[in-house]
Amino acid sequence: MMAQQGILIVLSGPSGTGKGTICQELLRSYPNLHYSISATTRSPRFGEANGVNYWFTSKEEFRTMISEDQLLEWAEVYGNYYGTPRRYVDQILADGEDVVLEIDTQGAIKIKEKFPQGVFIYIVPPSLGELAKRIYKRATDTPENIERRLGCATAEMNQVYSYNYVVVNDEVPAAVAKIKAIIEAEKCSVARSSELISKICNSVCNG
Amino acid sequence: MMAQQGILIVLSGPSGTGKGTICQELLRSYPNLHYSISATTRSPRFGEANGVNYWFTSKEEFRTMISEDQLLEWAEVYGNYYGTPRRYVDQILADGEDVVLEIDTQGAIKIKEKFPQGVFIYIVPPSLGELAKRIYKRATDTPENIERRLGCATAEMNQVYSYNYVVVNDEVPAAVAKIKAIIEAEKCSVARSSELISKICNSVCNG
Structure with missing residues (x-):
């Protein structure tokens, strides 16, 4: 009996939404997850x-x-x-075992073409106004760059419909908990449970 | 701005898998859930x-x-x-708010026709041998009835492909935790997040 296949989790979203921090926290709180x-x-x-x-x-x-x-x-x-x-x-x-990767929107869309069975999670800021504040706080960008990045973020929001899930990064622990729930739920999806189902069906004689 | 619609959670599965107990525990540990x-x-x-x-x-x-x-x-x-x-x-x-209902396989299939946006969860025993033990333990059935129920359970396992999720009822708390993860994940699904997405997109001017 083969083990159930692991899941490829793709974390993506507009830049500045904190997907890197979320990815690190997820890896820390989920030791069997590979990066x-x-x-x-x-x-x-x-x-x-x-x-x-x-x-x-x-x-x-x-x-x-x-x-x-x-x-x-x-x-x-x-x-x-x-x-x-x-x-x-x-x-x-x-x-x-499961693998997570953190990537920009363009990369995520390319991965989806080659690996549609992945779980595609779009990390979003609570609001685009909040995203602006976060980018300003970093204070490493020129005003022109900030404007450009916000423009991109607005355009990138339309990409969300290529993803399976959308997670608001309001508080990092809450966002990580949601991603963990998504992984647990995906493991229960009928589409990923064919081995479990045949094991149960074949258990009449052996059970 | 409308609130995000609640979710209809349909718990089903072969008889004897303990879906009633799971439903009660779920309601107890999730006070905002309606029966x-x-x-x-x-x-x-x-x-x-x-x-x-x-x-x-x-x-x-x-x-x-x-x-x-x-x-x-x-x-x-x-x-x-x-x-x-x-x-x-x-x-x-x-x-x-969310609603849970616990129903036999036939009823669940009928509900799915009228309410495809529900979340259909199939509760299964760890094995059909285990199911036989549970039914025997109850000792309320005649051997003929037990045989008939096991036969039905085997046939009903094929219905699993009409559901979204399959949850093994090995330990009730673990099964309940999985169902809670499924509900949390479903709330993050892009399909159920259109209001959230438009709220974020419209937040540029107001945020």
């Missing part, structure tokens, strides 16, 4: 380790991964490649 | 009150409810009618 490590061709920064922060690869290796369809999604940013290797994700899921 | 009271034409038994255990109605009233499509499902058992009045359910859901 999907991205591959990149950029050089390691101080303190970054291969297989922890990223899989650091050469451009040649990365292009091979693209051509062999080994990536769930990839993008080129300022001359470097970034992507999500499929093999690592597949392996964990086959072992019956 | 859908059935209508019946049978006479009240000692201690039963109208609007608590059942809505006691005349056959004439019941037939009017059938003809006016006021019932989510109904059945005739030993000359008496039993059914689920739609109005009470609709009213609670419109107030943004």
Whole structure:
């Protein structure tokens, strides 16, 4: 009897909604959850380790991964490649464990095309006004950049209909609790329970 | 701004799986959850009150409810009618609160036709062998009845594919926790969050 497949959880949303913090808290409070490590061709920064922060690869290796369809999604940013290797994700899921990945909206949509059985969760701010406040608080952006990011956030909200769930990041612990409930519920979905169902049906003689 | 609609939770499954106990525990641990009271034409038994255990109605009233499509499902058992009045359910859901009802497989399938937006949860025993033990333990059935009920349970397991979720009743508290996670997750589903999404999108100017 095969174990029930794990679940790929994709956390996404407009930038500035705190999906990174939520992802970290989720990993901390759910020890069996694995974090999907991205591959990149950029050089390691101080303190970054291969297989922890990223899989650091050469451009040649990365292009091979693209051509062999080994990536769930990839993008080129300022001359470097970034992507999500499929093999690592597949392996964990086959072992019956869950994987989370945190990615921008464009990446999430690409992953959904290749991996529709993932659970796609859109993290949103309580309001776009609140998002503006958060971006202002960071105070690392110019007013033009803030305006641009808010404009993007408004446009990105329309992407929500490509997702399965929407979670408001009002308080991080509450948002994490919702995501944990979503994972638990998904494990009970009939679509993911075919092994359980056949086990019960076959248990008449053995039970 | 309208409140988010409540959710109709339908608990069902083969007889003997303990869905009644689960329903009671769920109601106890979730004070805002409402129990859908059935209508019946049978006479009240000692201690039963109208609007608590059942809505006691005349056959004439019941037939009017059938003809006016006021019932989510109904059945005739030993000359008496039993059914689920739609109005009470609709009213609670419109107030943004949730309703649970516990019903046999046939009733659940009928409700799904009229109310596909409900959350249909199939409660199953850990194994059909375990179900046999539970039925034997009750010791209220003849061996023939037990055989018949087990046969039905096996056939009914095929109905699981009409449901959204399957929950194993191994331990009641664990099963109740799963159902609560399902309700919480459903509240985050994009399909049920249109009001939340438009609220966020409209918050740019007001936020």
